[in-house]
Amino acid sequence: MSSSLKNLSDFSHIQVGNAADLKFAIVVSQWNSQVTGALLNGAYAGLLAHGAVEENIELIEVPGSYELIAGSDMALRNKELDAVIALGCVIQGETRHFDFICQAVGTELAQVGLKHSKPVIFGVLTTDNLAQAMDRAGGKHGNKGEEAAITAIQMGLIHRSH
Ligand SMILES: Nc1c(NC[C@H](O)[C@H](O)[C@H](O)CO)[nH]c(=O)[nH]c1=O
Numbered sequence: 001m002s003s004s005l006k007n008l009s010d011f012s013h014i015q016v017g018n019a020a021d022l023k024f025a026i027v028v029s030q031w032n033s034q035v036t037g038a039l040l041n042g043a044y045a046g047l048l049a050h051g052a053v054e055e056n057i058e059l060i061e062v063p064g065s066y067e068l069i070a071g072s073d074m075a076l077r078n079k080e081l082d083a084v085i086a087l088g089c090v091i092q093g094e095t096r097h098f099d100f101i102c103q104a105v106g107t108e109l110a111q112v113g114l115k116h117s118k119p120v121i122f123g124v125l126t127t128d129n130l131a132q133a134m135d136r137a138g139g140k141h142g143n144k145g146e147e148a149a150i151t152a153i154q155m156g157l158i159h160r161s162h
């Protein structure tokens with residue numbers, strides 16, 4: 001299965017760099033909090049494991065994944081931030097609401113990053129069911145929150161050098 005081939009949570013082959021001087025905001029949604037809480041733990045662990053310091057990590061909680069858009073935009077009013085990590089979990093329900101949220105969040109988070117010329121990392125799970133989400137929030141397919149943190153460090157360092 002494709003997921004078994006692309007578990008990025010093994011970073012042993014990646015030169016991540018040192019996050020000691022970088023400032024981050026983690027914007028996390030409260031919908032499906034058992035999943036987003038695990039993603040948040042993974043993100044913190046990933047940042048701290050690569051030198052980030054607690055006082056340089058701002059936490060913003062928003063109601064749902066759709067609000068990650070506005071939350072990330074608000075976070076980036078702080079011009080000192082090097083990167084934003086947006087964490088959420090959207091699980092398919094009975095209607096097409098899932099499609100609209102996922103499309104909007106994916107597209108608009110990218111636009112927020114371009115608006116502020118800062119990396120906004122898409123750490124949003126978009127799954128068919130809770131089991132798939134749990135597998136990617138510290139389960140057999142790793143922790144996408146940790147992956148998002150590693151990506152934020154890499155992009156934050158790239159931003160600093162350009
Ligand atoms: N169904 C899920 C939602 N829905 C709520 C939206 O994200 C949003 O808060 C609402 O439409 C008001 O603007 N959010 C998730 O994060 N995950 C879901 O599965």
Ligand SMILES: CC(=O)[C@@H](O)COP(=O)(O)O
Binds near residue numbers: 093094095097098101
């Ligand atoms: C992704 C959602 O908003 C979804 O959980 C809402 O469920 P439903 O499509 O059954 O209203």
